[in-house]
Amino acid sequence: MLASKPVYKYLADIVFPNTCAFCGNVIKWDNILCEKCAEDIPDTFEGLIRIENTDGAVGVFYYESDIIGLIYKLKHGDAVFNFAELSAGMIAERLLARKIADSIDIVTAVPMHISKKIIRGRDQAELLGRFVADKLGKPTNFHLLGRKKDSTEQHKLEREERQSHAEEVYTALPKHRDISGKTVLICDDVITTGSTIRACAAQLKSMGAKKVYACSAAVSAVYKDRGDDILP
Numbered sequence: 001m002l003a004s005k006p007v008y009k010y011l012a013d014i015v016f017p018n019t020c021a022f023c024g025n026v027i028k029w030d031n032i033l034c035e036k037c038a039e040d041i042p043d044t045f046e047g048l049i050r051i052e053n054t055d056g057a058v059g060v061f062y063y064e065s066d067i068i069g070l071i072y073k074l075k076h077g078d079a080v081f082n083f084a085e086l087s088a089g090m091i092a093e094r095l096l097a098r099k100i101a102d103s104i105d106i107v108t109a110v111p112m113h114i115s116k117k118i119i120r121g122r123d124q125a126e127l128l129g130r131f132v133a134d135k136l137g138k139p140t141n142f143h144l145l146g147r148k149k150d151s152t153e154q155h156k157l158e159r160e161e162r163q164s165h166a167e168e169v170y171t172a173l174p175k176h177r178d179i180s181g182k183t184v185l186i187c188d189d190v191i192t193t194g195s196t197i198r199a200c201a202a203q204l205k206s207m208g209a210k211k212v213y214a215c216s217a218a219v220s221a222v223y224k225d226r227g228d229d230i231l232p
């Protein structure tokens, strides 16, 4: 597995003890998982999801059982860096194995509305994007897409409603960097129906991106047993 053990972690460990990405037990400063969890990693997703407007999406864990709690923690809880780093390392492995990694020019993330970001004090998709970019040695740009203010809960919408809703919500930011001819990797915490990624990728392509790949820490459990090259 790709690993990075920056010294800031050692220094941070003096104030905030390092904890296992899964169970939260205190671990050595340069580890991500405790020994028990490292031997008992849940089943992971190995396929490539074919989402319209993208050139494919990879993900790591299935959005089920303990992973639901970890994704919730990524959005709202403390001590989220190890889970984000673990997921990012496994995303990077998948992108390298599929020979996608080298082609990526820019890493970005599904945007969160600024008001939500202020309330939460973080942006989990951007956090994941930063770790993925670090693992791949690629530049980030989180000022490509914007999100209109919107109080609709995506998961409460029907599939078709989700798509038209997502298309209205994500926009190209004015004065964004020119991405003509570039290959962009867009990160999100979870991929379920793919409607968010589809809408964001449509924007990135209309902004000139040559290729758009997507990645997430978790994917819906409906993608289990669907083979290697699957449609959402």
Ligand SMILES: [Zn+2]
Binding pocket: 020, 021, 022, 023, 024, 025, 033, 034, 035, 036, 037, 038
């Ligand atoms: Zn553990």
